[in-house]
Amino acid sequence: MIDNDNPVIAPPGTNPENPTEPALPAEAPKKHRSASAKKGTAVENIQELGSTEVPTAKSNVHVMTIIGQIEGHMVLPPQNKTTKYEHIMPQLLAIEQNPEIEGLMLLLNTVGGDVEAGLAIAEMIASMSKPSVSIILGGGHSIGAPIAVSATYSFIVESASMTIHPIRLTGMVIGAPSSFDYLEKMQDRVNKFVVSHCNINEKKWKELLFKTGELSRDIGTNVVGKDAVHYGLINEVGGVSNALAKLQQLIKAQKESKGLKQ
Amino acid sequence: MVLWTIIPSELIFQEQNVAESPVYEEIDLAGKKVIVERCSPNQSKIVKLISTCPNDYLLAEFQPGTLLTYKPTYEQSIS
Numbered sequence: 001m002i003d004n005d006n007p008v009i010a011p012p013g014t015n016p017e018n019p020t021e022p023a024l025p026a027e028a029p030k031k032h033r034s035a036s037a038k039k040g041t042a043v044e045n046i047q048e049l050g051s052t053e054v055p056t057a058k059s060n061v062h063v064m065t066i067i068g069q070i071e072g073h074m075v076l077p078p079q080n081k082t083t084k085y086e087h088i089m090p091q092l093l094a095i096e097q098n099p100e101i102e103g104l105m106l107l108l109n110t111v112g113g114d115v116e117a118g119l120a121i122a123e124m125i126a127s128m129s130k131p132s133v134s135i136i137l138g139g140g141h142s143i144g145a146p147i148a149v150s151a152t153y154s155f156i157v158e159s160a161s162m163t164i165h166p167i168r169l170t171g172m173v174i175g176a177p178s179s180f181d182y183l184e185k186m187q188d189r190v191n192k193f194v195v196s197h198c199n200i201n202e203k204k205w206k207e208l209l210f211k212t213g214e215l216s217r218d219i220g221t222n223v224v225g226k227d228a229v230h231y232g233l234i235n236e237v238g239g240v241s242n243a244l245a246k247l248q249q250l251i252k253a254q255k256e257s258k259g260l261k262q
Numbered sequence: 263m264v265l266w267t268i269i270p271s272e273l274i275f276q277e278q279n280v281a282e283s284p285v286y287e288e289i290d291l292a293g294k295k296v297i298v299e300r301c302s303p304n305q306s307k308i309v310k311l312i313s314t315c316p317n318d319y320l321l322a323e324f325q326p327g328t329l330l331t332y333k334p335t336y337e338q339s340i341s
Contacts, residue, residue, distance in 0.1 A: 062314035069274070072263050078283045080274055087295075091314050104314075112267030142266040167266045186264055217270070 060102040061247055062095050064088065065109075070121070070143055072114025083110065085117040092124045102251045105243065106134035106151055112142025115167060115186055119143070119193065122150035126197055131250035135243045136160040136234070146190055149198040149233065152250055155243045156234045158225040164208040164233075165220025199232030291330070294318060304332045 066088075068081030076082055095101050106125070112118075125132055125147070134151035136144070141163040148154050148162070156162075167187050191209075195202045208221040208231065215222060228234040236242065265271065285300040286309060294313055298306035308328045311318060318324060 059316050061316065063316045064314055069265075069267060069269070072265075074263050076274060077276070077278060078286060079276070079278060087312050095314060111269050113265060115264045115266045118266070139268075141268045163268045165268070167264060183264070190266075 058100060060100065060251070061105055061244070062101050062103075063105045063107060064091065065107045066121070066144070066147055067107075067109050068113075069111060070113030070118045070147075072117040074114075082113070085114075085120055088121050089124060092121070092128065096128050096130060101130070102255075103130055103247045104128065104132040104151075105247055106132060106147070108134060108136045108140045108144055108148055109138035110140060110144040110147070112144055112163075115143055115190065118147055119189060122146040122193060122197075125150040126193075131247060131254055133243050133247040133250065135238075135240065136162065136228075139163070143190075145233065146193050146197070149194055153236070153246050154198070154234045155236050155238045155246070156225055156228050157239055158237055161222055161224045162228055162233065163215070163220060163222050164205075165215060165218045166209050168218070194233075198234070201232075204231060288312075291324070294324060296324065298330060301329070306330045306332070 066083050068083060069076055071080075071082035071084045092104075095104055104125070125134075131153075132151040133153050133155065134148045135155040135157070136148055137157050137160055139161050140148045140156070141161075142165065145162055145164060148156075167183055167190065187209075191202060191205060194200065195205055208223065210219055211221045212219050214220065223231065223233065225237055229237050236246075238246075265274070267274070287298050287300060287306070289296060289298055289306075291308075294311060296308050297310040297312065299309050301307050306329070308324065308326050308330065310326060311324045313319070
């Protein structure tokens with residue numbers, strides 16, 4: 001065979017229309033089908049074809065992270081890390097509707113945010129038929145509290161804290177006497193939700209809300225790990241493994257109860 | 263809008279230099295929603311993946327920090 005080193009003329013045995021594709025199948029593909037064949041082809045698919053169909057085991061538990069500020073109708077400046085309701089709410093509906101998903105895990109590390117967006121997310125989680133477990137890592141402050149208690153079962157890690165304080169005038173509320181009533185009504189909506197979704201009674205919740213001397217800039221209470229469980233706000237102190245085990249247990253219990261009904 | 267948060271409002275709404283603040287975009291990448299930060303006219307960096315499936319977060323090509331390069335595509339062939 002003549003060795004062709006002219007780059008313009010295609011070497012014999014190759015397709016001049018498509019120079020990268022050899023006319024005769026090379027031996028290379030056979031080699032690839034050895035040993036870790038399946039994984040190898042998946043990676044190749046990503047590299048060569050850009051497809052991302054990685055054959056992984058499907059998880060029956062889906063996860064949702066509630067981090068930073070809960071963003072409402074106004075887009076917050078870009079230095080804020082936010083959780084947007086337009087992301088969360090359709091995802092919650094999809095989780096509720098998808099038959100392959102059996103449970104929801106909520107990871108919370110939030111500083112609070114928009115009251116109505118937070119309540120909307122909390123109400124959606126609370127009204128789902130599938131079991132959900134929330135876990136507070138770091139912090140679940142202000143509107144993070146209703147979201148945490150909206151799950152079927154709630155966890156808090158020992159070092160995490162929750163700031164329970166009254167709704168403040170940080171938003172755009174007109175400073176008229178009626179704005180006080182407006183705020184009180186909004187606070188009542190939160191109070192009712194929290195009291196009806198965890199083991200705390202209204203008297204204790206209000207006591208935590210209006211306590212003085214705990215926070216430097218505000219009235220209220222900073223509740224850490226075990227205290228949150230002690231007050232009945234959160235069900236249990238525990239980490240990720242406890243939360244996952246609880247969720248699997250809830251899924252199993254729901255499957256069994258469904259079996260009995262049918 | 264009423265914000266109920268432990269972060270003071272002056273910190274949330276502090277004025278920022280518009281030229282310096284990052285530009286975030288929400289794009290669709292291989293069927294998954296990602297938030298990217300524009301680095302240059304033809305490059306973006308993945309900031310966050312938006313998915314509820316825990317397996318998605320293990321995919322190497324969706325890891326935060328991954329650079330995406332935009333290439334022009336042509337709908338019509340030039341004859």
